[in-house]
Amino acid sequence: MAHLQTVLGIDLGTQSLKVVFYDFAARRIAASASAPLDVRRDERGTAEQEADWWLAALSAALDKVPENVRASARAVGVSGQQHGFVAVGEDGDVLVPVKLWCDTSTQAEADEIMDAAGGRERCIEIAGNPVMVGYTASKILWFRKQDPERYRRMAHVMLPHDYLNFVLTGEVAMEFGDASGTGLLDVRARRWSPDMLRAVDPDGDLASRLPRLVEPDTVVGTVTDECSRRFGIPAGIPVAPGGGDNMMAAIGTGNVTPGKLTMSLGTSGTLFAYADAPVIDEGGNIAAFCSSTGGWLPLLCTMNCTFATELMRAPLDVSTADFDATIGGVPAGAEGLIVLPFFSGERTPNLPSASASIHGLRAHNCKTGHLLRATVEGATFGMRFGLDELQRLGLDAAEIVLTGGGSNSAAWCQIVADVCDLPVTLLEQDEGASFGAALQALWIHERASGADTTLAAITERHLSPRPAACRTPDPATAGRYTDIYADYRRAVDDVASRFQT
Secondary structure, three states: OOOOOEEEEEEEOOOEEEEEEEEOOOOEEEEEEEEEOOOEEOOOOOEEEOHHHHHHHHHHHHHOOOHHHHOOEEEEEEEEOOOOEEEEEOOOOEOOOEEOOOOOOOHHHHHHHHHHHOOHHHHHHHHOOOOOOOOHHHHHHHHHHHOHHHHHHEEEEEOHHHHHHHHHHOOOEEEHHHHHHHOOEEOOOOEEOHHHHHHHOOOOOHHHHOOEEEOOOOOOEEOOHHHHHHHOOOOOOEEOOOEEHHHHHHHHOOOOOOOOEEEEEOOOEEEEEOEOOOOOOOOOOOEEEEOOOOOEEEEEEEOOOHHHHHHHHHHHOOOOOOHHHHHHOOOOOHHHOEEEOOEOEEOOOOEOOOOOEEEOOOHHHOOHHHHHHHHHHHHHHHHHHHHHHHHHOOOOOOOEEEEOHHHHOHHHHHHHHHHHOOOEEOEOOOOOHHHHHHHHHHHHHHHHOOOOOOHHHHHHHHOOEOHHHOEOOOHHHHHHHHHHHHHHHHHHHHHHHHHOO
């Protein structure tokens, strides 16, 4: 242990903050820890956190790691929940509670921005994406309208992972992957869009408040003496640009070259692929994001994945230990039961004011296992829609690499394989976004040491499949799911007219 050298990956999630210290010589996790986070919600769709909660959680998680392991860190990478709006004053103070990606209270502002920019199609034309309610742009406009005095005091617009980088280094910067989720970036040109900035603030100088954009192999800064004392990690070690949690999960699953798909079953559900060129969906279902590796990351996001299954698991009184047996004992399709799990509205389909609903409930399927399995299937069908859309845009793959909390369920992994009719791979390194952040930190460390290393080479060396956990589709079940998925899509169409914005 005296010669232990690690890289530190930090993942600031919605429900918890996690730290991973990766011993890159021994290729093992030296230590990991987490701390829970709360979300302040209300009936208007508000979902907020205080930035101070993140710092307290970071301290709490790091305090669980042995001192000698913390001292072994040679570089840091930070992953963070996307789209959150951190308004920072000139003195470094956060001016307002942080609105999160799952905050749907700013739909009116999202519509107002798109109208000002010339409409939804025009936004896609000039920036690559429409302005979805979860994106940062609508939150900035909301702040400008609701609190103009504090808005004038705002010196910096940051995303959650940028704020942690700022705390660690004192530097203000943003990389292209997370920046593309603001709704303000021209993803084709990889620069801030003047048209979108004017649509948010036609009279102000929003551009001057946005961070400098940095390339993925840039050292953002180094850990300050103050942070070294506060968190117990070495001063002076480099901090990588980091990125959004999906961008870091792409690195953590080896999705850094064309031909791979990653599905993340987290609080939200995401499905994404790497591309060497921008992939623009004129319908706006697939987000045209940049990656945090120098390319692009076309991505589908649903707002209700494990968020939905956890909500249903509680009143059904199914323990985590009994989850697999409960859903595994019910046939595919839950005997005609369909759940649309839109508990917090939905991004894809774009129904921010929607609510969850149950279809086909009858005496024979009004059972605990059926309700829970139908919720799992509903969340998975949302991912299947993304698969169809990515294939329509010319992005294909022979397998899905699965990550996120839902991937801990062997039964859910099999459902993914059957619904998507593709093999599912799970990795030995199952830390997802936090491990991706650690690998980006390792890339920075090796390049700073003089090695001409590519990120693809690093993922090739440090990622390996977990054969016993991998799943292949059952042909008969996959065939049944073709019809069941069609029933799900009809149910979505039936309710969509009630919630269209």
